[in-house]
Amino acid sequence: MITATLSLHVPECGLNEIGGTINMSSFLKITLIFTISTFLIFPFHIFNSMVVKAWAEEPGPLIINFKPITRAERGKAIEIVAEIESGNVVMTPELYYRKQGETRYNKIRMERDKDRFTAVIPQSAADGEGIEYYIIAEDSSNNQVSEGSPERPYFIAIAGEADEEPPKIKFTPVREAGKVNDIVLKANVEDKSGIKDVQLYYRQKDKPSYNIIRMENSGKLDGDYQAVIPSKENNAGDIEYYIEATDTSENTGTKGTADYPLIINVVSGGDSGDSIFKKWWFYTILVAVGGGAAAALSSGGGGSQGSQTKGSVVVE
Numbered sequence: 630m631i632t633a634t635l636s637l638h639v640p641e642c643g644l645n646e647i648g649g650t651i652n653m654s655s656f657l658k659i660t661l662i663f664t665i666s667t668f669l670i671f672p673f674h675i676f677n678s679m680v681v682k683a684w685a686e687e688p689g690p691l692i693i694n695f696k697p698i699t700r701a702e703r704g705k706a707i708e709i710v711a712e713i714e715s716g717n718v719v720m721t722p723e724l725y726y727r728k729q730g731e732t733r734y735n736k737i738r739m740e741r742d743k744d745r746f747t748a749v750i751p752q753s754a755a756d757g758e759g760i761e762y763y764i765i766a767e768d769s770s771n772n773q774v775s776e777g778s779p780e781r782p783y784f785i786a787i788a789g790e791a792d793e794e795p796p797k798i799k800f801t802p803v804r805e806a807g808k809v810n811d812i813v814l815k816a817n818v819e820d821k822s823g824i825k826d827v828q829l830y831y832r833q834k835d836k837p838s839y840n841i842i843r844m845e846n847s848g849k850l851d852g853d854y855q856a857v858i859p860s861k862e863n864n865a866g867d868i869e870y871y872i873e874a875t876d877t878s879e880n881t882g883t884k885g886t887a888d889y890p891l892i893i894n895v896v897s898g899g900d901s902g903d904s905i906f907k908k909w910w911f912y913t914i915l916v917a918v919g920g921g922a923a924a925a926l927s928s929g930g931g932g933s934q935g936s937q938t939k940g941s942v943v944v945e
Contacts, residue, residue: 689716691772693764703789704822704877707750707760711776714744715768722766724748725779729759734779739764750785752823756792756878760785792822795882796874802884805894812858812868812893816844816884820876829856830887831870839887844872868893 695711713719721741725734735754739746754760761784763777777783800816818827827846830839840862844854858868869892871885885891 689714691715691717691719691766691768691774693722693766693774693776695764695776697776697783698785699783700786700788701755701760703755703787704752704792705755706752707755707785709739709748709750709762709764711739711746711764711766712744713746713766715772717768717770717772719744720767720769722746722764724750724762724764725782726750726754726760726762728754728757729761729784730757734761753825753877753879755787756822757787759787792820792876792878792880794821795880796820796824796827796876798872798874798882798884800872800884802891803893805896806863806868808863808895808897809860810863811860812863813855814844814858814870814872815853815855816872816874817853818846818874818882820874820880823877825875825877825879827854827872827874829858829870829872830890831858831862831868832890833862833865834867834869834892863895867895 692714693711694714695709698707698709701707709724711722713722719741722739724737724739726737727734737748737750739748750760750762761782763775763779763782765773765775767773797819798816799818803812803814806812814829816827818824824846827844829842829844831842832839842856842858844856846852846854854874858870862868869890871883871887871890873881873883875881
């Protein structure tokens, strides 16, 4: 049996060698000396290098790059585009805008596509002399930067003649409807600056307040609009209604008014004013067909001396 000696030397700590005896297999004698100071100092070297590296790689500044819009067409939506860079994560930037002369800004969250951010100022804002706007961006380290400010915003001049005319409503009034039928109302609305909204106001006759339905269009700037009054509203009697259209310049046009509405007479059953049985031409055709049949029978009755059949026709 051969004895091996294990010694540990810790000079920085002021300790003496620490000896130990390990029994090992024959013909081997190993003396091991470990310096603990190396293991105590090494982790601090790693930590210090990490701190220096992090300091050297400090994130870059938050920057907004964009080309200001200075002129736009009246009644058209305006797209604002900005590229925003930062060493940190860019939070959702915001666009603030208002019509010239207004005191309060409206806020829009800008949509992101990589480093590119977009916001659209609606066409309803492009109907005055101009628009004021600015952009604010912030990153995940709470750094904040802006292009423009509430006191010194960017300015967009609106080109084109101001629209002071109300929308034109082309509409054939519905005069009569059945109790069990939905009432479909259609109108064509046009305006040179664009349509903002078309609404149908209706109520049961002599009721104090109107119900409101937004009339839907086909998605075009100007075009056909439609709304449906459900049949359950017809059970209590006649319906009063009017249509109101507003353009992007806040001009309003109507067919009928709240004080002088149009009236739909509600009749029993499913027949309405559009029923074929209430069309004058239906009875004209009926009389013509009946007269033609009678004439044909009359002309075919002569030329025979055979027996004749007598009878009578009763019209109830």
